Amino acid sequence: MQIYRARVFDTPTDPFAGGGLRSGSDVAIVVDSGRIVARADFATARERHPYAEVVDLRAGVLLPGFVDTHVHFPQVRAIGHLGRPLLDWLDECALPEEAKLRDETYAAGVATDFLTGLTSAGTTSAMVFGSHFATAVDILFAAAAEVGLRMTTGLVTSDRNLPEVLLTDVDRSVAESQRLIDDWHGRGRLRFAVTPRFSFSAGPELLAAGGALVADNPGIWVTSHLNENRDEIAGVAEIHPEALDYLDTYDRAGLLGERTILAHNVHPRDRELARMAEAGAAAAHCPTSNSALASGFFPLGRHLDAGVRVALGSDVGAGNGFCLLKEGVQAYFMQQLDPAGGVPLTSTHLLHLATASGAAALDLDAEVGDLSVGKRFDAVYVDPVAGQPLAVGLDYAESDEDALAKIFALGTPADLTRVWIDGEPVKG
Ligand code: GUN
Ligand code: ZN
Structure with a gap:
């Protein structure tokens, strides 16, 4: 004692x-x-x-x-590229680095760097965006088990608009994900999340395959990106003409619920906010990333008014570091500066966003926060x-x-x- x-x-x-x-x-x-x-x-x-x-x-x-609700495992070595909007930053900075994780030795080194980055910054629980390679996800799970991190993560899936080496298909994504669920979900502090990269790189069939995994494996999580950048949003509308809006691409696939965390949501429609609140999904607000990629001002007030749960994410490597203290103060700055009128935040709000809000979003609030x-x-x-x-x-x-x-x-x-x-x- x-x-x-x-x-x-x-x-x-x-x-x-x-x-x-x-x-x-x-x-x-x-x-x-x-x-x-x-x-x-x-x-x-x-x-x-x-x-x-x-x-x-x-x-x-x-x-x-601290509870980080959105952070990318394969991007720890890509932090700090400046001056590009989302889709250029992905093509030129993030995706070439992510492709290197096909090599298991490289992935193991990245896992060590990543977990050191998180724990050194005081992060004790995290929703982690995994890798496109199942072996790299195994390596991450094993390394996190060793460290003891409370981690939810999964296999990132895409079937278009990314370099060939990062693409999968419905059958392979389901087989690899189910194997990872069987091996890791519920082991110690580890949980699995279905992780389509975003609806710009995943068609309706691939998203629906993720929804089927959720239906077959009660208790697993879902994470992805939403409404981050205007060019991305326009692309999603072209790829998914059947969907009402960006959120609906996930919803109609069975990916929206209380165990869903969606990063960014900088440019939501009112219908999307109402539907997120109804479904109980949470938004991961990533302020240094939104600033670095000039994605826009997160409409915190609209989320709160709609009753959408909000937590904080570092979004490493578009975000500029692992420390949620920096994300907190950047959230404060951006609310101050938002031309549409932001929410005045106190230090108490920032601490709540960095701890208890994240614990609630991850349904860990009975244990931590x-x-x-x-x-x-x-x-x-x-x-x-x-x-x-x-x-x-x-x-x-x-x-x-x-x-x-x-x-x-x-x-x-x-x-x-x-x-x-x-x-x-x-x-x-
Ligand atoms: N949208 C799809 N992939 C990514 C990513 O790696 N980072 C960010 N910020 N947005 C994304
Ligand atoms: Zn992200």
Whole structure:
């Protein structure tokens, strides 16, 4: 049994629905076999658990582990290409790199880089866009099992508009996906997601084959892209003339439900928002990616008004890094700048988006997302080097919300000195 003694911030109540920041300056989180069994002020907890090991974290701030709802495994080595819109960036930067994962040795190296990137940035749960190669997906599952990441991922499928080496067909995609489901879905913290790349590279038959997998395997997940870029949206309309709109390409294939997470949705129609809300699907908002590819301003207010669940994604490698602190502050910037009028976000909103919202989108909120009694101990320790701007900011912050704003504004993976998943250290 351990007592983690720290200044703790988390968001067990939704700030978009009147909730606020829960904070305490000398909190004891009592953990037994990875589960939080008590939470009290330190003096009380010490009295109740005199023999527990005390982990003294009073020099910094303890947060729940971050939940990244959209991040691409094969793109870790392609982060940082600037100056292109989506379809050019895919052709020139992302897809040539993704083709290299056909080589198993290369894929294993990428899996190590990818998982190090995630855990170093404090991400403890993730919806991961996998690879077009089933062997690379096996390699990723095995590596994530070793690290202990709570990961949902799958075989990426496409049957057009991509380099030949990345294409599949209905029979092969179903056989490979079913084999991966049988081998990995529900093993430890791992789950499978049907992952058509996007309706620009998947025809109706391939999408329907994904829907049939969902029908045959209750409990598996779905992820893809939606309404990211205007040229992409126009292309999807040409490929899918039968569909009402972009969302409907997935819906009519049986891919839309409570276990569906769709990235971007920068340019939605009202009908699509209403239908996403009705189906219980979540949107993964990826602010640095939307900025880097000039995709547009995410209409957060329209999502909230329609009742669509929203969480945060790094979208590495179009996104500019793994750290959800950066995504949070970029979400804030973009809402500030949106000419159509954005939602004013506080640091409490940003923490909720980076933790509890993602946990809810992934249906992991009974287990993680905040540091309440009964949850698993997935946590991040923010401990900046003394004298650095973040350390100074925390020393001079005027309130807990102000201190949290400084963490989002100034925090980098280097400041996240310790990370735990299920009570086990994965960093530090
Ligand atoms: N749409 C289809 N593939 C991708 C991708 O890899 N990144 C982004 N941002 N959008 C996509
Ligand atoms: Zn993406």
